[in-house]
Amino acid sequence: MPEYTLKLRRYDPESGQAPYWQEFKVDLAGHHSVLEGILDARARLDGSIGIRCSCRAAICGSCGVRINGQPGLACHTHLDKALKTARDGAIEVEPMGNMPVVKDLIVDMEAVHWKKIQRVTPWLIAKEPVPEREYIVPHEAMVDVTQSMACIQCGACVSDCLSMEVDPLFIGPAALAKAYRFVGDPRDDQQFERLNDLAEDPHGMYDCTHCFECVDACPKGVNPMGQIMRLRRRAGGDHHIDDRNNGHRHEVAFTKNIRRNGILHEPDLLADSYGGKFNPRAIPVLLKSLPVILRALVRGKATPGKALLHTHKAPKDVKRIYSQIEDREERFELNLYVTGYDEEETEKADEPAAASEGEGQPSAPGAEVGR
Ligand code: SF4
Ligand code: SF4
Ligand code: FES
DSSP states (O other): OOEEEEEEEEOOGGGTOOOEEEEEEEEOOTTSBHHHHHHHHHHHTOTTOOOOOSOSSSSSOTTEEEETTEEEEGGGSBHHHHHHTOBTTEEEEEOOSSSOEEETTEEOTIIIIIHHHHHTOOSOOBOSSOOSSOOOOOHHHHHHHHHHHTOOOOOHHHHTOHHHHHOTTSOOHHHHHHHHHHHTOTTBSOHHHHHHHHHHSTTSGGGOOOOOHHHHHOTTOOOHHHHHHHHHIIIIIISOOOOTTOHHHHHHHHHHHHHHHSSOOHHHHHHHHTTOTTOTTHHHHHHHTHHHHHHHHHTTSOOHHHHHHOOOOOOHHHHHHHHHHHTOSSOEEEOSSSOOBOHHHHHHHHSGGGOOTTTTOBSSSOSEEEO
16 A cells, blocks of 8 residues: 655644644555545544545535645545645645635635625526516526536635735635626526626726636636636626726727737727726826836836837737627637537547547537527
């Protein structure tokens, strides 16, 4: 039986001691989970190790930790797999980030995660009149929210959200994914109100910086960042919500900037987000940003010539891509959770001999959801 070394981050607030690392050796086969390793160490070596768990099957979301610096579920990570990313042969397990530590590997999810989930009204507000029997919902609409419904509330995405690290008040990836679950549900009566609320909140949907950390962190493929982008498209694109945080205008300015230049031309971005250099709304913002602009000039990051007299030369291909997307009559939302492809069929289609007509076609509708 192989021996694995678990290096656990220990912390007991009642002891008055600072956090420290402690190593434990466990004799378990590699297919056992990190959680089983921790429970084994607790049973045999130190009964005071603090870890929260319940289902041991990646369902309840209670065993979220960081393993070798990456957030994940302890019950869903095999020891042999964890060893591959371990430094010096020891699998490091520490509590999740962005949440206060209660003891050892247990964080206080109530203080951050659950509070934010409550913030987004996580229940359906049914449309009236309520039908006598069940609501009939289009299949595509349910496919569209399936991904957000897969969340098990483990907090792994919250743990590594970079925006939350900077702004602890940011509603965050898990709660915003939850919000989309109801915004995208045609039975909900408050789509506009929900979107308006999340767009107008200074710590709302426009606080996400697209860092992809939550996408990588999520053990259930929820793609919280993708759900946030869906919220934004619905708010700005469908409901034309022009939020006071300038989030939607900034997004539009960014898209136009790339369309015109091919790559981002930073000096235009700030002013364009407020309606252009000569828009009265942009002047106070530009004045406020003068120290940053001056620093950029001093360091040669921007020159007056490039900033003011820049010619816009996006390559033809960039313009073509924009036209193709913008000329579509419908918006397409890719749902990468429900791929719509039968895995076996797709594998066969990848084999040259099996590349016959019809193979690899979506086995169920909903690979793409038109809006
Ligand atoms: S993509 Fe957005 S929500 Fe996700 S971790 Fe990054 S900042 Fe947070
Ligand atoms: S979105 Fe994923 S990582 Fe975030 S709480 Fe839900 S299941 Fe966990
Ligand atoms: S113990 Fe339930 S998800 Fe790990």
